[in-house]
Amino acid sequence: MNIYDxxxxxxxxxxxxxxxxxxxxxxxxxxxxxDVNILMEARLAPxxxxxxxxxxxxxxxxxxxxxxxxxxxxxxxxxTETTFDQLRSRTASVITYLETFKPxxxxxxxxxxxxxxxxxxxxxxxDEYVTQLALPNFYFHxxxxxxxxxxxxxxxxxxxxxG
Amino acid sequence: MNIYDxxxxxxxxxxxxxxxxxxxxxxxxxxxxxDVNILMEARLAPxxxxxxxxxxxxxxxxxxxxxxxxxxxxxxxxxTETTFDQLRSRTASVITYLETFKPxxxxxxxxxxxxxxxxxxxxxxxDEYVTQLALPNFYFHxxxxxxxxxxxxxxxxxxxxxG
Numbered sequence: 260m261n262i263y264d265x266x267x268x269x270x271x272x273x274x275x276x277x278x279x280x281x282x283x284x285x286x287x288x289x290x291x292x293x294d295v296n297i298l299m300e301a302r303l304a305p306x307x308x309x310x311x312x313x314x315x316x317x318x319x320x321x322x323x324x325x326x327x328x329x330x331x332x333x334x335x336x337x338x339t340e341t342t343f344d345q346l347r348s349r350t351a352s353v354i355t356y357l358e359t360f361k362p363x364x365x366x367x368x369x370x371x372x373x374x375x376x377x378x379x380x381x382x383x384x385x386d387e388y389v390t391q392l393a394l395p396n397f398y399f400h401x402x403x404x405x406x407x408x409x410x411x412x413x414x415x416x417x418x419x420x421x422g
Numbered sequence: 423m424n425i426y427d428x429x430x431x432x433x434x435x436x437x438x439x440x441x442x443x444x445x446x447x448x449x450x451x452x453x454x455x456x457d458v459n460i461l462m463e464a465r466l467a468p469x470x471x472x473x474x475x476x477x478x479x480x481x482x483x484x485x486x487x488x489x490x491x492x493x494x495x496x497x498x499x500x501x502t503e504t505t506f507d508q509l510r511s512r513t514a515s516v517i518t519y520l521e522t523f524k525p526x527x528x529x530x531x532x533x534x535x536x537x538x539x540x541x542x543x544x545x546x547x548x549d550e551y552v553t554q555l556a557l558p559n560f561y562f563h564x565x566x567x568x569x570x571x572x573x574x575x576x577x578x579x580x581x582x583x584x585g
Binding site: 266268273303304386 | 467557559565572
C-alpha cells in the first residue's frame with residue numbers, strides 16, 4: 260500500500276459525488292422554476308469563494324495532489340465555467356485524469372520534495388503536502404460546495420456526501 | 423511511514439485549529455454583545471446538525487479513527503456540552519488522547535479488520551475505514567463547523583482553517 264491507495268480512489272469517488280450534487284441542484288432548480296446557474300454565485304459569507312470557485316478549487320486540489328507528487332503534467336483549467344453543465348465537464352475531466360494513475364506512479368512519494376508556486380525555493384515532503392495541504396484543501400472546498408447547496412435547499416443528505 | 427503519519431498529527435493540528443475558531447467566536451460575540459452560546463444551535467439548513475453536533479462529531483471521528491484501527495480504548499464523551507467552553511474542553515480531551523499514540527501503534531493497520539456498530543458482522547480494512555469513512559467524516563464536520571461560524575460573521579479566513 261502506498262499514498263495512491265489512500266488518495267486517488269477516494270478523490271475519484273468524491274468527484275463523482277460532486278457530480279451527483281450538481282445534478283441534484285439542476286433537478287431542484289427545475290422543480291422550483293429558477294435558473295440553476297444563479298447558484299454559481301451563491302456563498303455563505305460575502306468574503307468567501309462563491310459556489311463556482313469552490314467546485315473549481317476542489318477539482319484543482321484533486322488534480323494537483325496527483326500531479327505534483329508524481330510529476331505527471333495536469334490538464335489546464337482556466338476557471339471560465341459559467342454554468343453547472345460546465346462544472347460537470349470540469350469534474351469529469353479531472354476524474355478522467357486521475358484514472359490515468361496507477362499505484363506504481365506513487366512509489367517513493369514520501370521522499371519526494373514538492374515545491375509549491377508560492378513557497379519561493381522551499382519544499383515539503385510528498386506525504387506532508389498530501390496530508391497537510393492537498394487533502395485538507397480538497398475537503399475544505401468539497402464540503403463548502405456541499406454546504407452552499409444544502410443552505411440553498413438542494414435535497415442532499417450525508418449519504419450523498421460520502422457516496 | 424505508516425497510517426499514523428498520515429492521520430494523527432494532522433488530526434491534532436485540525437483540532438487545535440477548531441479550538442482557535444471557538445476562541446474567535448467568543449471574541450466576536452463579546453464585540454457584538456451577544457451570548458456566544460446562541461451559536462451552539464446555529465445551522466446552515468434546518469435538517470442539518472447544529473454547530474454543537476458538528477464539533478462533537480468532528481471530535482468523535484478523530485477519536486474513533488485512532489481508537490478503532492489500533493484497538494485502543496477511547497475516552498467517553500456523552501454529548502452533553504451546552505457551552506463553547508465545554509466544546510473547548512472536549513476538543514482538548516481528544517487532543518490529549520491522540521497525543522498518547524505512537525507510530526508503532528498503527529503498524530499493520532492496513533491489514534486489520536474494522537467492524538463498525540452499524541455494519542452487522544461485516545468489516546472494512548483499516549486503510550479503507552480511514553480513507554473512505556473516518557477522514558471524510560472528520561473533514562465534513564470540521565469544515566461545516568467552520569462554515570457555520572463564517573456564515574455568522576466570525577472573523578476567520580482560510581489560513582485559520584489550515585492552521
